[in-house]
Amino acid sequence: xxxxxxxxxxxxxxxxxxxxxxxxxxxxxxxxxxxxxxxxxxxxxxxxxxxxxxxxxxxxxxxxxxxxxxxxxxxxxxxxxxxxxxxxxxxxxxxxxxxxxxxxxxxxxxxxxxxxxxxxxxxxxxx
Numbered sequence: 001x002x003x004x005x006x007x008x009x010x011x012x013x014x015x016x017x018x019x020x021x022x023x024x025x026x027x028x029x030x031x032x033x034x035x036x037x038x039x040x041x042x043x044x045x046x047x048x049x050x051x052x053x054x055x056x057x058x059x060x061x062x063x064x065x066x067x068x069x070x071x072x073x074x075x076x077x078x079x080x081x082x083x084x085x086x087x088x089x090x091x092x093x094x095x096x097x098x099x100x101x102x103x104x105x106x107x108x109x110x111x112x113x114x115x116x117x118x119x120x121x122x123x124x125x126x127x
Contacts, residue, residue: 003068010073018078034099035087038080039107045079046111051118058126 021044022037029036052070056062062070084107091100 002065006065006069007073007076010069010075011077012073014074014077014079017074018080022080035084035103038084038087039103039110041078041080042084042107043110043114045075047114047118049075049079050115051122054119054122055126058122 018041022041025037025040026032049071052062052075056067084103088100088103091097091103
């Protein structure tokens, strides 16, 4: 039961953070046609998840309670791959094939780069 509550609380925080960051990115950039907010959230979430998981692996820290809260709850709700999928299908349905393909390439490429940078940063700092 404890893990369910930790995941639920983390999920609540992650969803609120996702909402705030995505909205802030859209407001700052004025981009409401292209989902930059979702791209930012996906990249940041990818970086944070891989960074923290790499720290946990490298240093042997973070117990099951923290992993449930942070990895499954907080970052699970923060990253928005389902939102990315929805927004991409909307772009396709609107006939914006170029934007849809650009969205797919940008999300996959940026999130993988963010993950590689996070892992490399942990290896550089702690090895």
